[in-house]
Amino acid sequence: MTRRAFVLALLLAALPARAKGRRFDHGLLWRIEKQGIAPSHVFGTIHVADARLAELPGVVRQRFDAAKSLMLEFVPDAYSRERFLEASMFLDRQTLEEKIGAQDFERALEVLAPIGLSRDVVNKLKPWGVLLNLRNPGRAEQGTPLDVRLAELARERRLPLSQIEGVEEQIFTFDEFPMESQVALLKHSLAHRGELTELAERTLQAYLERDLAAIWRLREQFAVRHPQIAAHQAAMTKRVVHDRSVVMAFRMQRQLRRGEAFVALGALHLYGDKGVLALLEDDGYRAERVF
DSSP: OOHHHHHHHHHHHHSOOHHHHGGGSSOSEEEEEETTEEEEEEEEEOSOOOGGGSSOOHHHHHHHHTOSEEEESOOOOHHHHHHHHHHTBOOSSOOHHHHHOHHHHHHHHHHHGGGTOOHHHHHHBOHHHHHTTOOOTTSOOOSOOHHHHHHHHHHHTTOOEEESSOHHHHHHHHHTSOHHHHHHHHHHHHHTHHHHHHHHHHHHHHHHTTOHHHHHHHHHHHHHHOGGGHHHHHHHHIIIIIHHHHHHHHHTHHHHTTSSEEEEEEGGGGSSTTSHHHHHHHTTOEEEEOO
């Protein structure tokens, strides 16, 4: 098997099947119904701060305002932020520089400079800790991420607020990812910052167009262009997207069974027949696109 054929096989194994999943290739807001239960809504977000996301679309705000509870993917607080930082750091004699090499370590320092981390702190970060903190220095983020904005609105209304995952589960997702894959993905990200910046912008554009399939396609195309990290990327996609979607679809039913809930989670978790919408339908719910 050629390397390209091997990459395509990996991608096919990680991708949602199309037969049922095509219903879930476009749309960010979905009405979720089940006989005998008041309808709820599931909304796909994107975890970035950008002025173009400053206001919720009208129909989304309308359905949120009518909801009786809000469930988010994760609700950070002071403890969880401190715990996440602790988990993202080596607590023994290991260092980032020895993992990724001197040249890439200097690149990491440069990229992390906008968030004010010292050289010593950066050197104690695990590769996944750096990956989660990569920023585009040329793009000043404005506004508030959608998840944070929804939490603020819920607190203003004194709306019951819950989360799907706890901090230890979020940490486990990244901390148990093989070090070899962490290193490979970080070194590749540092070497291709320009391309990843463009990818992030195109992903945001696809999100604004509510095109879930386009978001996924951008990821596929990136992996095909870079076969050397395709296996690592496929493993990360399974761990971060598909495996967590199964948990999310199960846990959100706590609120769905009560009716009139508003559930918000990353938009990629909506896509395809491995996404939460398809999984909810497998459990007897009906998903109908609203927006």
